[in-house]
Amino acid sequence: MVGYKRIVNIQGLRTDALRLVIDDARVRPTVAFLGVYAEAE
DSSP states (O other): OOOTTOOOOOTTOOOSOOOOOOOOOSSOOOOOOOOOOOOOO
């Protein structure tokens, strides 16, 4: 369950791709923005 402006911090994760999967919703989901930020080294 993801809430309004939720920030999820995942330590030590490296990836070449990201996929957003919405398995179930009461109404048609609308994603206005999905941000992924690199941590400063």
